[in-house]
Each structure stands twice: as structure tokens, then as C-alpha cells.
Amino acid sequence: MLSKQFNTALKVFAHYDRLKNSLKNKTSIPVSIEFDITNRCNYACFNCTWKEYIKESRTHMPKKDIMRIIRDCASVGIRAIIFSGGGEPLLHPAVSDAMRLAKRTGLNIGLFTNGLLLEGEVAKVVAESCDWVRFNLAAVTPEVYKKYHGVSISRFKHIENNIVKFNELTRHSGSKTIAGIGSTINYINFNDTSKLADFAYQAGCKYFQAKHDFTLLKDTVYLAWWKNTAMPIFKELESQYAPKQFSVDYTETDYLRKPLAQYCYVHHLAAAINADGDVAYCKRLRDRKASHLGNARRQSLKSIFTGDRNRKLCQEIIPQNCGVICPYLELNDFIASSINAVHPNFF
Numbered sequence: 323m324l325s326k327q328f329n330t331a332l333k334v335f336a337h338y339d340r341l342k343n344s345l346k347n348k349t350s351i352p353v354s355i356e357f358d359i360t361n362r363c364n365y366a367c368f369n370c371t372w373k374e375y376i377k378e379s380r381t382h383m384p385k386k387d388i389m390r391i392i393r394d395c396a397s398v399g400i401r402a403i404i405f406s407g408g409g410e411p412l413l414h415p416a417v418s419d420a421m422r423l424a425k426r427t428g429l430n431i432g433l434f435t436n437g438l439l440l441e442g443e444v445a446k447v448v449a450e451s452c453d454w455v456r457f458n459l460a461a462v463t464p465e466v467y468k469k470y471h472g473v474s475i476s477r478f479k480h481i482e483n484n485i486v487k488f489n490e491l492t493r494h495s496g497s498k499t500i501a502g503i504g505s506t507i508n509y510i511n512f513n514d515t516s517k518l519a520d521f522a523y524q525a526g527c528k529y530f531q532a533k534h535d536f537t538l539l540k541d542t543v544y545l546a547w548w549k550n551t552a553m554p555i556f557k558e559l560e561s562q563y564a565p566k567q568f569s570v571d572y573t574e575t576d577y578l579r580k581p582l583a584q585y586c587y588v589h590h591l592a593a594a595i596n597a598d599g600d601v602a603y604c605k606r607l608r609d610r611k612a613s614h615l616g617n618a619r620r621q622s623l624k625s626i627f628t629g630d631r632n633r634k635l636c637q638e639i640i641p642q643n644c645g646v647i648c649p650y651l652e653l654n655d656f657i658a659s660s661i662n663a664v665h666p667n668f669f
């Protein structure tokens with residue numbers, strides 16, 4: 323079940339005109355951008371989605387480029403920016419200035435972080451600037467934490483402290499930032515699931531999100547396990563926490579089914595800029611040169627998003643051939659059925 327924060331089908335209605343316009347012109351100014359300001363990381367998660375990519379490129383984007391790209395995002399009509407990875411965004415020394423600037427330009431802001439550096443001045447800036455923060459934490463049991471994240475268990479106590487203090491800060495300062503914990507669940511940390519939900523609740527977070535391990539999405543045994551073993555536990559947790567105004571989110575998507583949509587609608591809504599400045603057609607393809615539309619360090623975002631290459635890739639990259647299992651499988655199909663509705667003007 324998905325809370326309002328994760329219900330992308332509901333959000334599409336807010337941008338339906340933009341989506342239709344994108345379809346007409348075959349180019350798009352996305353609604354949101356995942357922006358990797360660094361590929362460096364202070365964790366070593368064994369199943370990191372971008373492990374190979376960030377091993378090759380350890381780029382820290384220069385501050386002047388970060389600031390120019392943020393201004394460009396706002397002026398071209400992008401609505402939200404997510405400081406994402408790549409690596410760990412808070413490792414970049416310019417992150418506070420970047421968030422302040424994004425806030426001044428009127429962009430909505432999200433942050434994915436492991437929380438290790440969320441303290442002091444940075445924590446204040448995040449509480450003042452971000453609409454949401456999602457902590458990537460996959461275990462609370464010391465030996466599982468170490469095995470999963472590849473770092474010493476002493477860091478867990480540090481992170482626990484940072485998360486608790488951050489939530490106190492937002493409560494006391496009147497900040498509107500919503501914080502939650504996102505955990506990729508697989509066989510290694512499954513026994514920590516209810517402890518993670520409890521940890522998130524006790525630490526003052528608003529939700530716990532159980533996510534598929536994307537490195538295992540082609541594994542039918544894992545998908546069957548998710549459905550038959552993991553999901554009943556998520557549902558139980560969901561009912562247990564619902565009266566406490568705390569949500570437990572998880573997906574019920576069958577990732578192995580064939581996509582119905584013959585066109586990728588979602589990339590018109592969400593794109594990514596990696597730490598080298600490459601603008602990816604879709605955020606899941608940020609590490610693939612063949613899906614890059616241009617480079618935001620050298621070109622304007624307007625020329626990139628309205629250019630011929632975007633138009634060409636729109637026709638070439640479709641859900642059936644994009645080469646990755648799509649986290650937006652259901653959303654693409656939902657938009658396709660709406661766009662292709664018969665007699666749409668009759669209710």
C-alpha cells in the first residue's frame with residue numbers, strides 16, 4: 323500500500339497539461355530532477371544500484387556548475403530538485419549553499435541521505451530548505467548493519483543520534499520537512515524489518531518504506547519471496563502503525579510482467595543529472611551514455627530538453643527496450659490507459 327507521498331498516480335493529475343504538451347511536442351521539461359552533486363560515498367552498501375558507475379567516476383561536481391544548474395532548473399520550469407546519488411549528497415561541501423539557492427529560486431527540494439553527516443549547520447539548512455528527507459537505512463542489528471552497509475557499527479549510533487536530533491529540530495523549529503526511512507529489503511535484512519519500522523517511529527520519522535532490492539528484480543525466487551513472505555509482514559506492520567499516524571509503505575508491483583505502455587511517459591516527468599553533468603533521459607539510466615541527452619555543465623537545460631536528441635530518444639527508448647526494470651511500470655501503464663481512453667470527453 324502506498325501513502326499519499328508515494329502515490330505517483332495521484333500526482334500525475336497535477337501535471338497532466340504538461341504531460342500532454344510533452345506528448346504533442348515530443349520534448350519535455352520534466353517536473354522533477356534527481357541531481358547527483360557527487361559520486362563519492364562514505365558507505366559501501368553491497369547492493370548499491372550505482373556501485374559500478376560510481377567506482378569508475380568519483381566526480382565531485384564543481385560548485386559553480388552546481389549553482390548554475392540549479393538556477394537553470396528554476397528558470398526552465400522544473401519544479402523540484404532531489405539531491406540524490408550517485409554518492410552521498412551531504413559529502414559535498416557546497417550542499418548547504420546549493421540547498422539555500424534552490425530554496426530561494428522557489429524549487430521544492432528533497433534529499434536522499436544515509437544521515438551520517440546530517441548535523442550542525444547542515445541539519446539546520448536541510449530543515450529550513452527541504453520538503454522531505456529520506457534516510458537510507460537497511461538494518462538496526464549491529465552485525466546486519468555492518469554486513470549490509472559495509473561500514474563499522476559505531477556509525478549506526480551516530481546516525482541514530484542524527485536522525486532523532488533532526489526530527490526534534492524540525493518539530494521545534496516549525497519546519498515542514500517530512501522525514502522517513504527507506505530500506506531495501508532482501509534475505510539479509512528481512513529479520514530487521516519490524517525493528518526498522520519501530521526505529522523510524524521512535525526516532526520521530528513519519529514513515530517507513532520497504533523497497534525491493536533492484537539488483538534482485540530479475541530473480542523469480544526473490545519476487546515470489548517478496549509476495550508470499552515479505553508482503554504479509556509489511557501488511558501487518560501497516561495495520562499496526564496506522565492508528566499512530568505513521569505509514570508503512572511497500573510496493574505490490576509484479577515487476578516481471580510485461581509493460582503494456584508502448585511509450586515511456588514517465589521520463590517526461592522525472593529525469594536526472596549525474597555528477598559529471600550528463601542529463602539522463604530517465605533517472606534509472608543516469609549511468610548509460612547512450613541515454614544521455616546532453617551535458618548541463620556545458621549546455622542550457624532548455625536546449626537539452628527541447629532539443630532533437632530528446633525528440634529522437636523519445637521514439638527510440640520505450641518500456642520494452644529501455645534495458646532496466648522500471649520502477650514506474652504501473653505508472654506508465656496507468657498514464658497510457660488514460661491518454662488512450664475511449665471517448666475521453668464523456669462522463
Ligand code: SF4
Nearest residue numbers: 586588604641644648
Ligand atoms: S525505466 Fe525505462 S520505462 Fe521506466 S521511466 Fe525509465 S526509460 Fe521509462
